[in-house]
Amino acid sequence: MKSTNCFSLPALRLGLAILCVCLANASAGPALRADDIAIVPNEFSLRGSQASHGVLVQRIVDGVDTGPASEVQLSSSDESVFTLVDGRIVARGDGRATLLAEANGQHAEASVTVFGMQDEAAPSFRNEVLPIFAKTGCNSGACHGALAGKGGFRLSLRGYDPLTDYLTITKQARGRRIELAAPGRSLVLAKPSGAIAHKGGxxxxxxxxxxxxxxxxxxxxxxxxxxxxxxxxxxxxxxxRARLATDASQPLIVRAVYSDGHSEDVTRWAQFASANEAVAKVDEAGVVSVIGPGEGAISAWFSSQIKLARIAVPHANTVEPAVFANAPRRNFIDELVLAKLESLNLPPSPLATDEVFLRRAYLDTIGTLPTVEEVRTFLNDTSTDKRDRLIESLLARDEFVDYWAYKWSDVLLLNGTKLRPGALKAYYEWIREQVAA
Incomplete structure (x- = not known):
């Protein structure tokens, strides 16, 4: 594979920026020994007497996370501050202490701060009750989050309108959905728990x-x-980010950072999905199971926020380091591409022939194939810079602006049914100006 020079066009800038983000953490080859272990996250802050937090101990290879460490022993430096229950940190008293991890002779530490043990606040409707309804599917589009609700009970989809949901639960149906004196008799508990017949199970x-x-x-x-x-x-x-072996598994932790500065482990309430199930699947608890080689992304949703975790699984190939070291390079894009290929254990493709390069350049820049005369002219040209000159000429053509203005209009969701004609025209003309700049 041989890349071309980078040009200062806005559309190409954005594309290159996306590529750089995706490739920035590519590492050296996969056949490495374990260098260290790390506790993830590396610091914990627990608020309140009911607070707890999950813990991961990961193997680090040349600075890359390669999955959970084995034979891990966890301990607390001060059990009056926190203890460990089923691998989770559980708050016991205000103060600071250290979480200690040992695995196969390697050691790691993380700080733990506990505060607010005397603050006995009731659960938050916005930040605890609604996330539970979202996790259980009660306010999903297939249940009470549907436009018409279910059985006369309608919630906002995934809890996007907390106040309306609160009024619906506590005030509608003559308040029968809530029994303050006997919570178990409340319909919002009796039905989903099966105490009263419930079509949703x-x-x-x-x-x-x-x-x-x-x-x-x-x-x-x-x-x-x-x-x-x-x-x-x-x-x-x-x-x-993690680089995992085939058939490996990786638990995830989802942490919410709130506007008042505190953070909480919300893994139990997060909803997960895999963007590429040929590479990795994820269960309801956030445990990723590797299926095959490649790259995948796991999305975590909580309280209208979405975040991705990226999984890389190297192919079972034998590629000598010299293959990557000696591969041709023309600019920093080639460096990034080769680093990504090496991290996935994929050998670089051979350089494209002139015929293939010409076809790809035309399709990628102006969306059409070259004419017969253009093909003959390019193939008969023996100069060493003909590819660079071809790209410059394609970027200067009106078809480039037409084609990429159309593509960016699609990406940015320009829609005549959503915008007034004047606004739509102004937006489209702005896109053309940026592509042509």
Missing amino acids: VRLEVGSPNYQIVAAWISAGAASPTDDDPIVERLEVLPE
Whole structure:
């Protein structure tokens, strides 16, 4: 593969930026020994007496996360601050302590801060109850989140309107959906738990953590969402990138960072999906299972926020390092492409012939094939810079602006049914100006 020079056109700039982001973390070859282990995340902050957080201990190879370490031993430097229960950090008292990890003679540490143990706040409708309904599918499009709802009970899709959902649950149907004195008799618990017939089946097991949170919210008075509630500003999915072997598995941790600065492990309420199930699948708990070689992405959704974790699985090829070291390079794009190929254990393709290069250049830049005369002229040209000159000439043609303005209009979702004619025209003309600049 041989890449061409980089040009300062906005459309190409954006494309190159995307490529750089995707390739920036490509690493050296996969046949490496384990160098270290790391605790993920590397610091924890737990608020409240009910707080807990998942822990991952990952193998690090030449700076690359290669999956969970084996034979891991975890311990707390101060069990009055936190203990470990089933591999999770559980808050015990305000203070700071250190999480210690040991695996096959290697060691790692992470700081743990616990605060607010005396603050017995009731569960938040916005940040705990609604995420439970989303995780169980109660407010999905196939259930009560449908436009018409189900059985006279309608919730906003995936909880995007907390106040309306609160009023629907607590005020409609003469308030029968909530029993403050007996939470278990509330319809929002009795139906999904199976205590009362429910067409959607059992969604909340009696006594489960999610059931207890909803019950605690009801028994504490079923407080409404307020403008003072912290809002999720962003998600973190850990590990963000990993290079895994075929048939490996990788648990994920999803952490929400709120507007008041605190963060929480929300893995149990996140919803997961795989963008490429030929490479990796993911279950409801966020455990990734590798299916085959290639690259995949796992999306995590929580409270209207989405974040991706990227999975790379090298192919089972034998490629000598010299193949990559001696591969032809013309610019930084070639370096990035070769690094990506090496990380996936894929040998680089041979250089394209003049015929193939000509066809690809025309299709990629102006969306048409060259004429017979253009083919003959290019093939008969013996100069060493003919490919560069061809690209320059294609980028200067009106067809380039037409073709790429159309492609970017599609990417940016220009739609005559969504915009007024004047606005649509102005937007399209702006896109053309940027492509032609």
